[in-house]
Amino acid sequence: MYKRQRQDGxxxxxxxxDREHASGIALISVNAEGENSIVVASGANMxxxxxxxxxxxxxxxxxxxxxxxxxxPVAVVEYAAEIAAEAGGPVILNPAPAxxxxxxxxxxxxLYAITPNRSEAARISDIxxxxxxxxxxxxxxxxxxxVRNVVITLGGDGSLIYDGGRFEHVDAFRVAAxxxxxxxxxxxxxxxxxxxxxxxxxxxxxxxxxxxAISVTRMGAQTAAPTRKExxxxxxxxx
Numbered sequence: 001m002y003k004r005q006r007q008d009g010x011x012x013x014x015x016x017x018d019r020e021h022a023s024g025i026a027l028i029s030v031n032a033e034g035e036n037s038i039v040v041a042s043g044a045n046m047x048x049x050x051x052x053x054x055x056x057x058x059x060x061x062x063x064x065x066x067x068x069x070x071x072x073p074v075a076v077v078e079y080a081a082e083i084a085a086e087a088g089g090p091v092i093l094n095p096a097p098a099x100x101x102x103x104x105x106x107x108x109x110x111l112y113a114i115t116p117n118r119s120e121a122a123r124i125s126d127i128x129x130x131x132x133x134x135x136x137x138x139x140x141x142x143x144x145x146x147v148r149n150v151v152i153t154l155g156g157d158g159s160l161i162y163d164g165g166r167f168e169h170v171d172a173f174r175v176a177a178x179x180x181x182x183x184x185x186x187x188x189x190x191x192x193x194x195x196x197x198x199x200x201x202x203x204x205x206x207x208x209x210x211x212x213a214i215s216v217t218r219m220g221a222q223t224a225a226p227t228r229k230e231x232x233x234x235x236x237x238x239x
Contacts, residue, residue, distance in 0.1 A: 002015065014055065014056040014059055016048070016052050016055070018044035018047055020047075021043050021044040021047055022043045022044065023043050023044055023045075024040065024041060024042045024043040024044060024045040024046075024071065025040075025041050025043060026038050026039070026040045026041075026221075027039045027040075027041075038181070040071065040097065042071065045071050045072050046072065046073060048072040048073060048076050049073075049076060050075075050076060050079050052076075053076060053079050053080050053083065057083055060080055060083050060084050060087070060089075061083060061084070061087035061089070062087075063084065063089050063196075064089065064195075064196035065089065065090050065091075065092060065192045065193075065195050065196045066080065066081070066084040066089055066090070066091045066092070067091075067092045067093075067094065067188060067189070067192040068080060068081065068091070068092070068093050068094070069093070069094040069095070069096050069188075070093075070094075070095055070096060070097060070099055071096075071097065074099070074101075074103070074104075074107070077093070077107065078104065078106055078107045078110075081093070081107055081110040081111065082106075082110055084110070085110035085111075090112035090113070090195065091110055091111050091112050091113075092111070092112060092113045092114070092115060092188065092191065092192055092195075093107070093111050093113075093114045093115070094114075094115045094116075094184065094185075094188045095114060095115075095116050095120045095124060096116075096117070096120060096184060097120075098116075098119055098120040098123040098124075099120075099123065099124065102124075103124060103145075105145065105146050108145050108146040108147050109146040109147075111146075111147045111148065112148050112149060113147070113148065113149040113150070113151055113201065114142060114147045114149075114150055114151070115151045115152075115153060115184075115187070115188055115191070116142070116150075116152055116153070117152070117153045117154075117155070117184060118130075118135070118152070118153075118154060118155070121135065121138040121139070121142065121152045122134075122138060124138075124142055124145075125137075125138040125141040125142050126141075127141055129152070132154075132157070132160070132169075135152050135154060135160045136160065136162070136167060138152065139152055139160060139162035139167070140162065143162055143163075143164050148163065148164070149161065149162070149163050149201055150162045150163075151191070151201070151205060153184060153187060153212075154172075155172070155180070155183075156172050156174075156177075157172060158170050158171045158172040158209060159172075159187075159205050159208075159209060161201055161202060161205060163201075168202050168205075170202060170205045170206055170209055171209070172209055172213065173209060173210055173213035173234075173238060174213075175213045175214075175216060175217050176217060177216040177217065178216065178217060178218070178219060179216060179218065179219045179220065179224065180216050181220065181221050181224065182215060182220075182221035182222070182224055182225065183212040183215050183216050184212070185221070185225075186208075186211050186212050186214075186215040186224070186225050186226070187208040187209065187211065187212040188208070189211075189225070190204075190207055190208040190210075190211040190212075190231065191204050191205060191207075191208040194207050194208065206235075207231060207235065210231050210234050210235050210238070211225070211226055211231045213234070214226040214230060214231065214234055
């Protein structure tokens with residue numbers, strides 16, 4: 001089990017096995033423009049509990065960056081964020097899928113950054129995000145809720161970063177998209193990786209944008225994610 005992950009250098013020692021429920025699964029359809037629609041059956045994901053977080057608490061405390069999303073119970077996300085924040089590590093939340101209920105201040109105040117896309121930012125802020133003006137207003141509103149940094153991903157329009165003092169816009173890389181599935185996951189993974197290596201948020205966002213751009217030129221989700229070498233070569237060729 002997890003042979004491929006170990007081959008890729010991924011530590012699977014904290015992966016829990018649920019003997020009663022199947023793994024979560026996503027059914028994805030892609031239109032002619034490469035945009036996707038996803039239906040998720042959560043399965044074992046929603047059985048993740050505080051006891052599982054306690055088992056991994058030492059790893060969470062020692063992590064350079066903790067990255068989470070919302071395909072597990074929000075209460076568990078809150079608990080893990082509290083542990084990580086108290087240890088001094090930055091916590092990034094990718095609020096996907098868009099939360100059905102308002103995210104509690106107890107979670108938001110523990111976040112170093114939140115990375116919603118347009119629809120997620122609109123759901124959280126209750127502000128429509130159809131252009132850059134809307135994105136700025138939504139970012140300001142989310143920051144006012146207690147999050148230190150807001151990173152709104154805007155697809156082909158790049159990403160907008162707000163730290164409460166100024167806005168930074170990171171351009172997207174123009175590519176011929178065939179499948180946008182997992183572009184957000186790729187972006188967030190690379191963002192966290194670069195921050196763990198000591199890069200600033202804006203610099204990390206540029207590398208994350210490059211990785212996401214590569215991913216949308218390929219079909220699939222996990223199979224579309226580029227290697228670090230591919231991202232570096234892509235950036236060199238775009239300079």
